[in-house]
Amino acid sequence: MSSMFVKALQPAPLLLPSRRMVLAGAAGLTLAFFIAPRGLRAQAPAPITAPNAFLRIGADDTVTVLSKHLEMGQGPYTGLATLVAEELDASWDQMRAEGAPADDSLYANLAFGAQGTGGSTAMANSWTQMRMVGATARAMLVAAAAAEWGVPAAEVRIAEGVISHGDRRSGFGAFAARAATMPMPESPPLKDPSAFRLIGTDRPKLDTVGKTNGTAQFTMDIHREGMLTVLVARPPAFGATLVSFDDKAALAVPGVEMVRRIGAGVAVYAKGTYAALKGRRALDVEWDSAQAERRSTDEIFSDFSAAAEAGGQTVEEEGDIAAGFAAAAQIIEGEIRFPYLAHAPMEPLDAVIEVKGGKAELWYGCQFPTFDRPTVAKALGLPVEDVRINVILAGGSFGRRAQGSAHIAQEIGEIAKAAGRDGAFKMLMTREDDLHGGYYRPLTVHRLRAGIDDAGNITAWTNSIANQSIMSGTPMEAMMQGGVDPTSFEGSNALPYVFGSRRIGWAQMESPVPVLWWRSVGHTHTAFAVETFLDRVLEAAGKDPLQGRLDLLKPEALRERAVLETAGRMADWQGPVKDGRGYGIAWAKSFGSYVAQVVEVEDRDGRPHATRVWCAVDCGIAINPNVIRAQMEGGIGYALSTALYSKVSLGPGGGVEQSNFHDYPMLRIHEMPAVEVEIIRSSVDPTGVGEPGVPPLGPALANAWRALTGQVTSELPFPMQSNV
Amino acid sequence: MTQFIVNGQDVTLDIDPDTPLLWALRDDLHLTGTKFGCGVAQCGACTVMLNGMPRRSCVTPLSMVEGGEVTTIEGMTGPEIEAVKQAWVAIDVPQCGWCQSGQIMSATALLQQSATAPTDADIDAAMAGNVCRCATYVRIRAAIHDAARTLEL
Numbered sequence: 001m002s003s004m005f006v007k008a009l010q011p012a013p014l015l016l017p018s019r020r021m022v023l024a025g026a027a028g029l030t031l032a033f034f035i036a037p038r039g040l041r042a043q044a045p046a047p048i049t050a051p052n053a054f055l056r057i058g059a060d061d062t063v064t065v066l067s068k069h070l071e072m073g074q075g076p077y078t079g080l081a082t083l084v085a086e087e088l089d090a091s092w093d094q095m096r097a098e099g100a101p102a103d104d105s106l107y108a109n110l111a112f113g114a115q116g117t118g119g120s121t122a123m124a125n126s127w128t129q130m131r132m133v134g135a136t137a138r139a140m141l142v143a144a145a146a147a148e149w150g151v152p153a154a155e156v157r158i159a160e161g162v163i164s165h166g167d168r169r170s171g172f173g174a175f176a177a178r179a180a181t182m183p184m185p186e187s188p189p190l191k192d193p194s195a196f197r198l199i200g201t202d203r204p205k206l207d208t209v210g211k212t213n214g215t216a217q218f219t220m221d222i223h224r225e226g227m228l229t230v231l232v233a234r235p236p237a238f239g240a241t242l243v244s245f246d247d248k249a250a251l252a253v254p255g256v257e258m259v260r261r262i263g264a265g266v267a268v269y270a271k272g273t274y275a276a277l278k279g280r281r282a283l284d285v286e287w288d289s290a291q292a293e294r295r296s297t298d299e300i301f302s303d304f305s306a307a308a309e310a311g312g313q314t315v316e317e318e319g320d321i322a323a324g325f326a327a328a329a330q331i332i333e334g335e336i337r338f339p340y341l342a343h344a345p346m347e348p349l350d351a352v353i354e355v356k357g358g359k360a361e362l363w364y365g366c367q368f369p370t371f372d373r374p375t376v377a378k379a380l381g382l383p384v385e386d387v388r389i390n391v392i393l394a395g396g397s398f399g400r401r402a403q404g405s406a407h408i409a410q411e412i413g414e415i416a417k418a419a420g421r422d423g424a425f426k427m428l429m430t431r432e433d434d435l436h437g438g439y440y441r442p443l444t445v446h447r448l449r450a451g452i453d454d455a456g457n458i459t460a461w462t463n464s465i466a467n468q469s470i471m472s473g474t475p476m477e478a479m480m481q482g483g484v485d486p487t488s489f490e491g492s493n494a495l496p497y498v499f500g501s502r503r504i505g506w507a508q509m510e511s512p513v514p515v516l517w518w519r520s521v522g523h524t525h526t527a528f529a530v531e532t533f534l535d536r537v538l539e540a541a542g543k544d545p546l547q548g549r550l551d552l553l554k555p556e557a558l559r560e561r562a563v564l565e566t567a568g569r570m571a572d573w574q575g576p577v578k579d580g581r582g583y584g585i586a587w588a589k590s591f592g593s594y595v596a597q598v599v600e601v602e603d604r605d606g607r608p609h610a611t612r613v614w615c616a617v618d619c620g621i622a623i624n625p626n627v628i629r630a631q632m633e634g635g636i637g638y639a640l641s642t643a644l645y646s647k648v649s650l651g652p653g654g655g656v657e658q659s660n661f662h663d664y665p666m667l668r669i670h671e672m673p674a675v676e677v678e679i680i681r682s683s684v685d686p687t688g689v690g691e692p693g694v695p696p697l698g699p700a701l702a703n704a705w706r707a708l709t710g711q712v713t714s715e716l717p718f719p720m721q722s723n724v
Numbered sequence: 725m726t727q728f729i730v731n732g733q734d735v736t737l738d739i740d741p742d743t744p745l746l747w748a749l750r751d752d753l754h755l756t757g758t759k760f761g762c763g764v765a766q767c768g769a770c771t772v773m774l775n776g777m778p779r780r781s782c783v784t785p786l787s788m789v790e791g792g793e794v795t796t797i798e799g800m801t802g803p804e805i806e807a808v809k810q811a812w813v814a815i816d817v818p819q820c821g822w823c824q825s826g827q828i829m830s831a832t833a834l835l836q837q838s839a840t841a842p843t844d845a846d847i848d849a850a851m852a853g854n855v856c857r858c859a860t861y862v863r864i865r866a867a868i869h870d871a872a873r874t875l876e877l
């Protein structure tokens with residue numbers, strides 16, 4: 001999700017701990033200690049049954065952090081628990097984490113002002129808040145121990161999860177109940193970074209063990225008594241509408257219980273997935289494609305290319321472009337085409353709902369609770385308070401579950417409503433549904449032009465971009481300024497390079513194909529366009545790719561310079577070709593973090609094979625280097641998969657041409673390069689790592705490939721070839 | 725009526741014999757450690773052991789399992805699975821986690837069949853059928869080498 005999204009939404013006031021409750025746990029054994037934000041102080045206490053806070057201390061000494069951020073593989077459960085544990089002086093072994101339910105009033109992303117995960121903001125927005133939660137709980141435990149032991153609070157110590165005074169020692173659990181009755185400190189002191197003992201050190205993630213023995217619970221794993229599995233027959237083209245359907249054959253399939261019309265298509269309800277699959281196959285559905293996207297990908301590219309050529313509206317302009325080109329000794333031009341991309345999370349989209357006696361409870365990897373909860377409530381005709389969303393682990397998202405349109409919430413709500421009775425329902429998508437389902441990374445065309453003078457200076461730089469807007473037509477539309485959606489071109493403007501003159505243009509295109517943020521959003525294409533085109537320009541100017549970039553950076557671009565220099569040093573950069581291998585470099589700033597990568601590439605039967613990647617990242621203070629390295633490794637593999645293979649294309653008439661992993665291939669283990677990551681030491685507040693590892697890989701790969709073969713990559717992916 | 729053994733227990737299922745083993749395990753036996761990723765033998769998320777050999781349960785009809793012995797991630801025992809799980813945790817392999825049961829089943833099968841420590845090429849050959857969308861491949865490779873060391877292969 002976009003960094004602009006983060007900026008554009010109203011920032012919420014920093015919610016600090018201020019209220020606590022004592023609660024008998026479900027088992028009747030656990031005393032729980034809750035800390036809720038200050039924002040609720042004036043309100044009546046929430047029902048004690050709602051686990052509505054950030055922290056729970058059990059009688060067994062466990063400390064459970066309720067994560068306001070969806071865990072979809074990027075590590076927020078572990079990150080938030082680290083921040084709490086640091087200030088609480090807990091031992092890492094006693095820490096646990098679980099998803100917090102949907103509740104904007106408690107669990108807002110402070111960068112958005114509403115509950116949601118995205119834009120690589122999880123740690124950045126929680127940095128102060130979660131440490132405050134830990135510090136507050138610590139102060140209250142100290143106060144409780146001091147009162148119990150009759151000693152001054154200043155003499156009570158906490159270290160590694162043990163409260164002590166003189167010879168007396170205790171775990172947290174014994175004092176949890178009493179601590180909850182202690183006065184809340186107004187502003188408990190936070191540690192000086194030099195005193196950090198957890199922040200900055202490697203720790204395995206809290207959710208790892210459950211993900212190695214089959215016990216981790218994802219949406220598709222949820223079972224409820226009497227639950228029916230629902231598959232939806234969906235339109236064959238984007239924008240096609242349902243005319244009629246015949247469900248006789250479907251209802252004759254053993255196990256199929258009912259068939260209903262919903263907004264998304266025709267829903268088949270069955271006992272088990274296989275019956276639902278067979279039932280859906282037996283449906284006879286007639287669609288009307290008159291209003292649908294009928295253009296093929298080739299036709300859409302021609303239209304977008306013409307719009308990019310026309311220049312679009314100006315989103316950035318500096319200097320005299322005409323004079324810049326007039327002063328040029330050579331002019332370089334290029335067009336680069338980027339296809340629609342599916343996120344293809346390994347767990348396809350799904351949701352479980354149970355409606356009973358006028359209340360609804362849901363379980364799923366919900367990424368935008370702020371939009372989803374009211375959407376479900378409205379679809380069911382229930383008050384929002386009667387809809388509970390349990391946010392559980394998601395088997396990947398990469399942006400796919402963060403829907404401004406809340407279309408999955410709408411769908412699961414309609415499924416329950418259309419059933420016409422209480423009950424539990426699980427909606428799931430097959431891989432084919434997922435790949436055909438839209439909400440793609442926008443198809444995009446960049447047209448670039450640069451002028452170079454005799455001294456090798458870049459006198460003019462223009463880039464016009466044509467694509468659909470992600471925000472337009474969604475609740476995020478209000479954040480577009482002057483009709484401009486920054487997620488369409490972020491990363492192409494505000495470049496820290498010295499150009500004699502520059503113009504960035506954007507042409508907003510229309511299509512019924514729904515588009516969405518996709519791991520690193522605008523940077524998925526802008527970094528590629530800018531950094532591959534610049535590589536050509538530098539070559540034309542007779543400059544080395546690394547030194548040329550460093551020379552071009554503005555003096556204030558210190559963090560950019562540091563990641564470039566570090567990646568170059570790690571790779572022992574000696575120019576773009578060595579011993580029959582190509583080397584390419586690229587960098588990008590996204591979501592507040594700076595990442596540079598060098599890719600080493602071999603020519604294997606006319607196709608690029610990446611053998612090694614060196615990655616330098618500056619994401620501010622490194623909370624958990626293990627997670628940062630994992631996200632760089634994963635981002636690199638995800639981006640390599642994309643550059644080599646990923647393309648959703650529409651055929652003549654508008655139907656999607658891909659259907660499963662045989663024709664939308666994923667990177668496999670034998671194609672994964674060795675990866676070395678170096679994290680720049682920093683004392684700046686932390687920024688994101690989930691997305692920033694993605695943008696530089698594609699351009700660094702293409703630059704290495706061009707160095708090796710002379711081939712310019714003007715369309716992604718690289719020419720397709722099976723990898724199975 | 726299909727009779728077979730799952731994780732050491734006798735099971736009788738009175739469902740369509742065409743039902744893929746994957747859905748029988750997940751929907752009827754509530755063994756949800758085995759995952760769905762593609763349904764067409766392209767990703768390996770659904771890997772189980774059938775009579776001791778790794779098998780894609782999404783394309784294995786129940787009828788083919790009659791009288792056989794199925795082991796899922798929940799029921800795996802022995803030094804190889806223990807070494808693999810330990811290495812997976814030590815190296816912190818999983819990200820989203822959805823593919824990992826399948827990765828672990830394939831890795832365990834590789835180590836069960838290896839008389840000597842697997843090479844990178846052995847790992848590529850054994851694991852290329854398992855997709856990880858989070859691209860945890862660097863760590864999968866490291867963890868398999870680590871498990872092989874634990875097993876003193």
Ligand code: FES
Pocket residue numbers: 759760761762763764765766767768769770771780781782783
């Ligand atoms: S689900 Fe069986 S191989 Fe993908």
Ligand code: FES
Pocket residue numbers: 073346395396818819820821822823824855856857858859860
């Ligand atoms: S860990 Fe997410 S797909 Fe492998």
